[in-house]
Amino acid sequence: MKPAPSVILFSTLSGLGFGFLALLGLGLIAVQGWPAFFHWAFGYALAVGGLLASTFHLGHPERAWRAFSQWRSSWLSREGVAAVATLLILAPQALSDWLGFGWGQGFGLVGALGCGATVLCTAMIYAQLKTVPRWHHWSVPATYLGFSLTGGLILAGAGLWASVAALGLGLLLAYGWRVGDGAFARAGVDLASATGLSGLGRPQVFEQPHTGGNYLMREMIYVVGRRHATKLRVIALIFAAGIPALSAALLPVLPALILGGASHLLGAMAQRWLFFAEAEHVVGLYYGKAASSL
Amino acid sequence: MTCLPAKTDKKLGLVIDLDTCVGCQACVTACKGWNDQGYGAALSDQDPYGADPSGTFLNRVHSYQVTPHDGGTAKIVNFPRSCLHCEDAPCVTVCPTGASYKRTEDGIVLVNEDACIGCGLCAWACPYGAREMDDEAQVMKKCTLCVDRIYNENLPEEDREPACVRTCPTGARHFGDFADPDSTVSKLTRDRGGVPLMPQLGTKPVNRYLPPRPKDRPEEASLLAPLLDIKAQGFAGWLDRMLGKLE
Numbered sequence: 001m002k003p004a005p006s007v008i009l010f011s012t013l014s015g016l017g018f019g020f021l022a023l024l025g026l027g028l029i030a031v032q033g034w035p036a037f038f039h040w041a042f043g044y045a046l047a048v049g050g051l052l053a054s055t056f057h058l059g060h061p062e063r064a065w066r067a068f069s070q071w072r073s074s075w076l077s078r079e080g081v082a083a084v085a086t087l088l089i090l091a092p093q094a095l096s097d098w099l100g101f102g103w104g105q106g107f108g109l110v111g112a113l114g115c116g117a118t119v120l121c122t123a124m125i126y127a128q129l130k131t132v133p134r135w136h137h138w139s140v141p142a143t144y145l146g147f148s149l150t151g152g153l154i155l156a157g158a159g160l161w162a163s164v165a166a167l168g169l170g171l172l173l174a175y176g177w178r179v180g181d182g183a184f185a186r187a188g189v190d191l192a193s194a195t196g197l198s199g200l201g202r203p204q205v206f207e208q209p210h211t212g213g214n215y216l217m218r219e220m221i222y223v224v225g226r227r228h229a230t231k232l233r234v235i236a237l238i239f240a241a242g243i244p245a246l247s248a249a250l251l252p253v254l255p256a257l258i259l260g261g262a263s264h265l266l267g268a269m270a271q272r273w274l275f276f277a278e279a280e281h282v283v284g285l286y287y288g289k290a291a292s293s294l
Numbered sequence: 295m296t297c298l299p300a301k302t303d304k305k306l307g308l309v310i311d312l313d314t315c316v317g318c319q320a321c322v323t324a325c326k327g328w329n330d331q332g333y334g335a336a337l338s339d340q341d342p343y344g345a346d347p348s349g350t351f352l353n354r355v356h357s358y359q360v361t362p363h364d365g366g367t368a369k370i371v372n373f374p375r376s377c378l379h380c381e382d383a384p385c386v387t388v389c390p391t392g393a394s395y396k397r398t399e400d401g402i403v404l405v406n407e408d409a410c411i412g413c414g415l416c417a418w419a420c421p422y423g424a425r426e427m428d429d430e431a432q433v434m435k436k437c438t439l440c441v442d443r444i445y446n447e448n449l450p451e452e453d454r455e456p457a458c459v460r461t462c463p464t465g466a467r468h469f470g471d472f473a474d475p476d477s478t479v480s481k482l483t484r485d486r487g488g489v490p491l492m493p494q495l496g497t498k499p500v501n502r503y504l505p506p507r508p509k510d511r512p513e514e515a516s517l518l519a520p521l522l523d524i525k526a527q528g529f530a531g532w533l534d535r536m537l538g539k540l541e
Contacts, residue, residue: 001418057413057414058411058412058413059410059411059412059413059414059427059431059432059433060410060411060412060432060433061411063391063409063410063411064411066390066391066392066393066409066411067390067391067411067413069390069391069392070389070390070391070392072297073297073298073386073387073388073389074387074388074389074390075388076388076389076390076413076415077390077391080390125388125415128388128419129384129388129418129419130384130421130495130496131384131418131419131420131421131495132418187494188494189421189492189494189495191358193491193492193493193494194421194491194492195356195358195371195373195491195503196489196490196491196503196505197312197358197360197371197373197505197506199505200360200362200369200371200505200506200508201360201361201362201363201368201369202360202361202363203358203359203360203371204358204359204360204361205356205357205358205359206357206358206359206370207356207357208356209354209355209356209357209375210351210354212346212347212348212349213346213348214348214349214350214351214354214426215350215417215426215427215429216417216423216426219414219417219418219427220417220418220423281418282421282492282495283420283421283422283423286356286375286422286423
């Protein structure tokens with residue numbers, strides 16, 4: 001699948017933002033007054049910035065408001081609704097923390113749940129797709145939630161908690177890649193079932209239906225960079241999990257936060273790029289792509 | 295609304311006969327021609343006469359070489375690929391805006407282009423590559439079963455079928471109602487063992503493909519077969535025998 005930069009920015013930034021906002025909402029980052037303002041503003045900036053970036057890949061961003069309407073069936077619509085609802089619910093908590101209204105933690109607790117729901121909806125946009133076997137697995141939502149929680153804890157300067165989360169995320173990533181590599185074969189689709197020709201024999205591509213490229217090939221049969229997949233996996237693992245785990249455990253809070261946060265975001269982007277670039281869509285079968293060569 | 299109807303009154307769709315299709319691409323051309331006028335945004339082309347042409351099509355004809363399981367002679371199968379108007383269409387339910395919908399009256403899957411935000415998720419959800427985003431209009435295009443032909447009373451009755459069906463010179467494409475057991479498409483599917491594509495993905499496609507009839511025999515594969523087993527006679531026969539002794 002084509003790794004659109006806007007979608008990579010969106011899912012990494014807003015995932016991180018919602019993770020950080022959830023910890024603020026739960027009251028696990030105890031801040032009051034102006035520090036609270038800057039913490040909340042930082043969380044909002046990440047989440048909103050990511051959401052805005054996601055509209056850049058739309059053909060008609062001016063109609064994006066329509067995407068709030070189909071929450072009954074569509075995970076993409078649910079994500080939009082959940083994101084906006086969460087940001088609205090958290091606003092009173094942010095005001096209360098900043099200006100000392102003393103409104104308790106109610107809005108924050110509900111908002112934290114909303115943060116989790118939003119990230120889950122983002123992941124389900126991909127995990128729901130049976131057409132991309134690598135994504136159609138529970139490890140995809142687990143990984144998205146893992147990134148959000150780990151990123152939030154790193155930015156919160158949570159020390160050992162951040163280390164433990166980062167290590168857990170590392171394990172989750174390794175597991176996701178392991179099951180993902182066999183997912184296409186396990187889905188049991190091949191050119192024979194795609195064409196219904198299995199009774200006749202073994203089909204192979206004789207000639208492509210068109211000599212130029214098309215939308216399907218550009219969007220879903222994307223092949224760039226897969227030969228660097230192993231290197232990118234190691235980079236994602238080291239930067240998203242390894243360095244933050246060590247820095248959170250060994251360094252003082254501020255350096256750990258800056259080094260760990262920057263490293264984690266970089267690793268998250270590498271992982272997210274691979275998440276798309278490695279994902280094989282079954283439509284590739286019609287063009288003679290076997291899972292291994294996709 | 296992007297929730298799917300529990301049941302549609304009709305199940306309009308196509309039967310595509312892979313035995314008869316000669317891969318002439320007439321259906322591709324007719325489809326592009328008809329859908330460039332009238333219904334929705336035109337199917338645009340980019341750099342059509344340049345070095346890297348590309349364009350939007352709702353129908354593509356692949357060619358596959360099929361080798362029999364017993365190792366006999368391979369044959370070419372031409373394979374038109376377009377929207378199958380699935381009963382459980384994943385492209386409809388993923389749509390965040392309600393632009394994608396399946397009609398309750400006849401089961402046709404359509405896109406309301408005025409509500410399409412061009413996010414592309416429906417194309418990702420389709421296993422069959424039936425949807426292409428138009429680069430010019432930036433909205434999703436797909437087969438409409440020529441909804442602007444089949445009910446169009448301004449057209450002569452014989453033209454009230456999809457352009458691809460109307461134009462097919464070998465009669466490899468059939469249009470009809472799969473909900474009616476006595477329709478041509480239902481009968482063809484029963485008689486010829488019409489198959490759905492990738493049924494394991496749970497999309498319940500309406501369209502059916504008729505597999506090619508088994509007919510070729512390896513020993514008849516070459517037109518020169520009767521001539522290949524000739525024994526040399528006369529001088530040539532003597533030469534053949536003598537040269538055979540030389541080794």
